[in-house]
Amino acid sequence: MTKTGILLIDCPDRSGIAAAVSDFLYRRNANILHADQHQDAERGLFLMRVEWDLDGFALGFDECTREFAAIAERFQMRWKLERSDKPHRVALFVSKYDHCLVDLLYRHHSGELACEIPLVIGNHPEAERWAEFYGVPFFHIPITGASKAEAEGNQLALLAEYQVDLVVMARYMQVLSSEFIAEFGHPIINVHHSFLPAFSGAKPYHRALERGVKLIGATAHYATQDLDEGPIIEQDVMRISHRDGLEDLLQKGRDLEKMVLSRAVRWHIGHRVLVYDRKTVVFD
């Protein structure tokens, strides 16, 4: 596997940013593998992702960070410097529906998701057998109204202990508290079983059936304080007809959820997603 460095940038758009970044990397002998940039004309923003081979790169990583800081300051950049050989550590949260969990574990096992999955946390015990099969520690933390704060405390302790930097809610049917989100401090990806902003909230498939829509959808997004309002990473839809009852919608929906969530996770762990305002740019 090629070891790569990845630079993610957003800043006010002005002349010379791309030239400065290209020049910086060129002078340090970077062999650029992918580069993608985007100008949001309306907001006057410049966004960029560059990935290069660390083999032959003239700088150590810390040095690179230090030297790039000067350029970053000049252009008022928000920026991140990442390396492919320091993979994300991902915790999967699950409730009773296990299709997304099983899908992610298999994709990880087969090499499709370049991350580590140090633990699975479930508020029900049923998912343990899957975690066990894939050799991932499973923690059962039940949640009741009264115990929620305590349960979240236990979750946070585990996330810290296992040095997790991404939580994926694989059809985890509990709302995370604002305190949890703030305290965790890293991104959280959720999948909602509708084409947001349609049918946000509870029972989207029931409501889709009732409203008589001709397509159903699923949405992967970053979880924020506002339920179902976080930046959307990926969406997809499937055609339905009057022949589809609720069971058919649930079944088609499971396929949508798996596809949409796994794509979002893959893009995130590949450092391909940039968030600004309530939106994302996916450098795919």
Place this chain on the structure above:
Amino acid sequence: MTKTGILLIDCPDRSGIAAAVSDFLYRRNANILHADQHQDAERGLFLMRVEWDLDGFALGFDECTREFAAIAERFQMRWKLERSDKPHRVALFVSKYDHCLVDLLYRHHSGELACEIPLVIGNHPEAERWAEFYGVPFFHIPITGASKAEAEGNQLALLAEYQVDLVVMARYMQVLSSEFIAEFGHPIINVHHSFLPAFSGAKPYHRALERGVKLIGATAHYATQDLDEGPIIEQDVMRISHRDGLEDLLQKGRDLEKMVLSRAVRWHIGHRVLVYDRKTVVFD
């Protein structure tokens, strides 16, 4: 062109309905071309569409209506008996955006829409050139806040004069009053430029861009008193990315609107759409 009879039925589901209808047609020597039925288990409804060749059919049309009434009564059917050689008379309503109008006129001209289009009504004068090219009378009825009731009166008079039994709002940007809808008394098909129920109301493409969705859509539905809430006939979506600005959304959206609206019109004039509650069954 084969002349056909079409029977559309919905009624409480019980045993023997299909047998009774099949038997009725068989005894009168009907050569059935298409038959489709649907049971909505949840609501206990039976819905059916049968189409047969009128050539060789043993009954005149009025006679058929009379004789079928007995069966209909037995099963408490809502039903319609239609004939393909008595095409719908369709009025197209348009404002400034003319892509849906031009698309429908061309499809009609090329034989794709088996209906008559006796007139086009616009609240702006620009669309006249298209109507004229296709040899369809055009009426310019401007609408201002003050003149709306009077304008709708003029529209209704034209619809009556031209014996219209379907109005298609081809990006007609005025809200029809409840009085107009009630007075007209026939179906009205509208196209909304979003994937309903997402982004109902004004400026859906602007709001889609702002929300950062990854797909945009369009919806054709029957217009009812409740804006954007009528039974959905057809929907479709197209993928967008951060590279798409508002102009791109508008352009992709025009293609969606044309496809979705023309399909809905084709299904309606082919007597393929059954409405129940707020939903449709499309026997395609």
Place this chain on the structure above:
Amino acid sequence: MTKTGILLIDCPDRSGIAAAVSDFLYRRNANILHADQHQDAERGLFLMRVEWDLDGFALGFDECTREFAAIAERFQMRWKLERSDKPHRVALFVSKYDHCLVDLLYRHHSGELACEIPLVIGNHPEAERWAEFYGVPFFHIPITGASKAEAEGNQLALLAEYQVDLVVMARYMQVLSSEFIAEFGHPIINVHHSFLPAFSGAKPYHRALERGVKLIGATAHYATQDLDEGPIIEQDVMRISHRDGLEDLLQKGRDLEKMVLSRAVRWHIGHRVLVYDRKTVVFD
């Protein structure tokens, strides 16, 4: 779970078939749950699928078969009478790529596939762990050029022993011999990793990449003597761009293959697929 009877019919199209079938069922008190029919005007064929509740049905199953034979003869029908409580017994064949196998086993486990899976046969040993996890007997039957006839003999013996009536080639990378297909005598479903008839034969993703197509596909079809030429049950595609290398195609392709194959299996075991000539009708 409702126990249902399912009647699948194809015969030369003529008047009265639907009436005769409806009448037959009605007189025996069948509560019809789904009925779908299709006329292929070009070939003069009538095809039908009816499904009814066996609860309250006035006939035993053998009796029903006997009595229906008279109608079948009158209309020269090819027909099958099936019952939902006698599920298919499905053997999964696999080689090294295990994504389709794992997907089908999970779907079966979660209740999405109403069949029995009495065994998995692999020409490589790696898939055993999945079979074992799901509690399905696994048989490793290696295949070399010299051993093929013997290996197929062993496979056939197992299929007979386990009373298998459907083989699913879950990315089984061996060509089945004509003798095997003839001797087995039941349907075999295969998934080909291209949008047939494009890229039939070997290495379709490589060739798709080389040809520069903008979409890749997968196809589930019945295996026949002519490789990749059997009746198509389901196909789907995914968009690709120049950004997608071979690895990306393989990965997107896996998702396509899983979706397409699992849909085909579900339709087959639900008695929803009718084959005529080289084509299928799917009564979905």
Place this chain on the structure above:
Amino acid sequence: MTKTGILLIDCPDRSGIAAAVSDFLYRRNANILHADQHQDAERGLFLMRVEWDLDGFALGFDECTREFAAIAERFQMRWKLERSDKPHRVALFVSKYDHCLVDLLYRHHSGELACEIPLVIGNHPEAERWAEFYGVPFFHIPITGASKAEAEGNQLALLAEYQVDLVVMARYMQVLSSEFIAEFGHPIINVHHSFLPAFSGAKPYHRALERGVKLIGATAHYATQDLDEGPIIEQDVMRISHRDGLEDLLQKGRDLEKMVLSRAVRWHIGHRVLVYDRKTVVFD
């Protein structure tokens, strides 16, 4: 409308290309609006498209060309420097099916296609009314076996006279001779009514129906000496079922052809398509 300069590059991949181009533009005060690059690792190719505002750009266009030549030589680039205010001059070729022609003329009229359309050439006279409506000169050049060479000579004379630099075959049902293609010397875009490489050659919809595929497609590609073998620019598909007869396929196909061809034309005239080997990169 912003006047922009567009640079299209492909060359052997090596370090420093992006830096050199960025630096070249930055020093001349270019305000870059879009930049996209692609590395084809397998072939060792670097491909790039940059677009910048000509307002405030420090160089005249000829000067820019001259100065850039040194960089181009250093990196062995194939390159083109284009300007948005010098639009393509496009000739539309048509036979009897006029849906693509009418679609392109309308899109041009409504501002969706930023090019000039100085003439339409038809081998049948029927399309004249559309050209006339849109104020475009129409030339009727009939083609018979005997007259083909002469007819192509007349076509070439017109293309030269009208300074055409792109021919679009809008369902033009004649094969262009190798001599014509060579003599014209500019790109030619064709639309084939199938998902290539499936069903290349004649009557693709008939063959799709016969083969029983579950999706039909259309392909826009550059016409080359090898029929249906040129580099693919865009493809799309639509789902069909057993309910679709030949007429339905033709009708769905028309929508596909219009979408796919108009996208290809829009990308080409926006200088977004780079051809290498038999493939295209579309910088959308």
